[in-house]
Amino acid sequence: MPDMRVIRIATTCRACSRGFSSRLFSRLLPTCLIILGLALSAQGSRPAHATTAAEATDPIAQAASKIESQLILWRRDIHQHPELGFQEHRTAALVANHLRNLQFDEVLTGIGETGVVGILHGKLPGPVVALRADMDALPVLEQTGLEFASTATANWQGQQVPVMHACGHDAHVAILMGAASVLSQRRDTLAGTVMFIFQPAEEGSDHGGGAEAMLADGLFDQHKPGAIFALHVVPAERGSLHYRSGPTAASADTFRVDMQGQGTHGAMPWGGSDSLSAAAQAVLGIQSIISRRIDITRAPAIISVGSFHAGNRHNIVPSNATLTGTIRTFDAEVRSRIHQLIEDVASGAASSYGVTATTTIERGYPVLVNDPSLGQKMLPTLQRLAGAQLHEADRMTGAEDFAFYAQQVPGMYIGLGAMPPGKLLFNHAPDFTIDESSLKVGVVVLSQLALDFLALPGQ
Ligand SMILES: [Zn+2]
Ligand SMILES: [Zn+2]
Missing domain, CATH: 3.40.630.10 (Zn peptidases)
Structure with a gap:
């Protein structure tokens, strides 16, 4: 089973601008396909x-x-009994039985869990x-209305969810x-x-x-x-x-930027350091990396910020802001360059507001060649x-x-x-x-x- 791997977590501190590494946040659910x-x-x-x-x-x-x-018949049976990743026990048994019935020379189960x-x-x-x-x-x-539609449920990330092929x-x-x-x-x-x-x-x-x-x-x-x-x-x-x-x-990597500032009254922003504004600037900067900093004649790429969380009240400048996003590339060098640029842009946005940026990048699936x-x-x-x-x-x-x-x-x-x-x-x-x-x-x-x-x- 693969370990969670850390590519880079770079933190720039407003006091010392020093970088360091630590373990990463949760692994992204990579989307297969969508052709x-x-x-x-x-x-x-x-x-x-x-x-x-x-x-x-x-x-x-x-x-x-x-x-x-x-x-x-096989397809309908499997469709009616879908199983989430690493829970494919019934499907694996169906497959293994079939291969044994065909008198395969070897039938190995439990490879990569299921x-x-x-x-x-x-x-x-x-x-x-x-x-x-x-x-x-x-x-x-x-919601297909098929007579063999799934009614299955399973546990996924601590929740009971419906399951469908x-x-x-x-x-x-x-x-x-x-x-x-x-x-x-x-x-x-x-x-x-x-x-x-x-x-x-x-x-x-x-x-x-x-x-x-x-x-x-x-x-x-x-x-x-x-x-x-x-x-x-x-x-x-x-x-x-x-x-x-x-x-x-495409390769599919996840990034996260945590801005750490100093909370203060919204009427007196000079009393702290504004993590929200730094994060907002980072969103614009990060999403401009492809159009301004990447040679797209080499290979296309995408960066999308997908979440932004900061603050809980209209008149408080929040101490923390977090944004997450996805990076898609078709070239290993472009992939590495984008990782570095996200870190640079986040650090630059942070320093302009006097806050600290911690950038975490998790490598997902590589480019399929x-x-x-x-x-x-x-x-x-x-x-x-x-x-x-x-x-x-x-x-x-x-x-x-x-x-x-x-x-x-x-x-x-x-x-x-x-x-x-x-x-x-x-x-x-x-x-x-x-x-x-x-x-x-x-x-x-x-x-x-x-x-x-x-x-x-x-x-
Ligand atoms: Zn898929
Ligand atoms: Zn698929």
């Missing part, structure tokens, strides 16, 4: 995913079609390839279970090993995300894959695929499978902890269009749902990517 840009890229294409001539003759597509009703890993060795020698699905749901009250991870689990079925049937001709990773807590938790937890438990120690693939359902034309090479999802070389090799597979429904994805300003795997091995993360016809639904919304005909497409995509990777020369 909203993808929805835009898919407008105006073919109206629906229909069975093509290629599908009718392709053995993988045929195998996926054969298990479609089972995919839908994660499951299945190892499928082909009869022929070859490289290792990994496929990943995330299993966790969100604290959202479902509002990000489509129910579909991801069903798809990867389906790929396990399809690929296990081809074991005799499989040249290499397929690692199936069912990870917990992609949406994060109070102690980090599931990818880090699985890696910390030695996920890649025994079998280091030559590539890892994952897909995420997105609000785009069902059956469409969305991919971009290079930086794809789709390996360009792997992408080049696998693009023909995506083109063959999706044809005109293959789109270049926009960057996602949401974060995705697949980034941690992609830091260790070449990774490829793809959006799978799963929007019901005539609807525009967004992940994390209470009415989010998917078109279930996209499930078998997902099975074909993951299965075929694995097979084609294993068949690449020189692996």
Whole structure:
């Protein structure tokens, strides 16, 4: 399980301007996804995913079609029984039983708390390839009206909350279970090993995300894959695929600035030092960093202040003010530069009002980089499978902890269009749902990517 990590806590004291470090505040809940840009890229294409001539003759597509009703049953069952991050006990048991029934060579449970890993060795020698699905749901009250809608609740941050698969991870689990079925049937001709990773807590938790937890438990120690693939359902034309090479999802860091001044009467502000005004100036300065201090031709970035707390009465200058926010970047150097600038701006604002600023930055998920070389090799597979429904994805300003795997091995993360016809639904919304005909497409995509990777020369 990953430790909470501190990047930088810099305090500038009005007396000595000295910096020091200490432990950080609570970990942010990173938002996976929100591949909203993808929805835009898919407008105006073919109206629906229909069975093509290629599908009718392709053995993988045929195998996926054969298990479609089972995919839908799995997805509905998981949807009706959603579990929050690191609480995916029922889902993990369902997955592990399925892999054991398929007579996988290894089925490991409890990896990264509730994660499951299945190892499928082909009869022929070859490289290792990994496929990943995330299993966790969100604290959202479902409002889909589906007959298999969730009524589940769970404890989250000390509160009882409703739970819903509002990000489509129910579909991801069903798809990867389906790929396990399809690929296990081809074991005799499989040249290499397929690692199936069912990870917990992609949406994060109070102690980090599931990818880090699985890696910390030695996920890649025994079998280091030559590539890892994952897909995420997105609000785009069902059956469409969305991919971009290079930086794809943003890093997501949290910052907090605490201004410590001296409270006084609002009618006599000169009697103290005004933390509120310093914090207000810091908000404007921090949100101007991107437009004034960052070379945005290198990579885009975002800083948003999300909370500001100070004072409790109209005629008291408050002693303390606190603001928090999020930082999204697509480049490691830009990320570091922004961290430094937030600290500098907060310190400058503080000193101009004679107060003390303490800046705390917590690193969340890193930039998700789709390996360009792997992408080049696998693009023909995506083109063959999706044809005109293959789109270049926009960057996602949401974060995705697949980034941690992609830091260790070449990774490829793809959006799978799963929007019901005539609807525009967004992940994390209470009415989010998917078109279930996209499930078998997902099975074909993951299965075929694995097979084609294993068949690449020189692996
Ligand atoms: Zn999500
Ligand atoms: Zn998600």
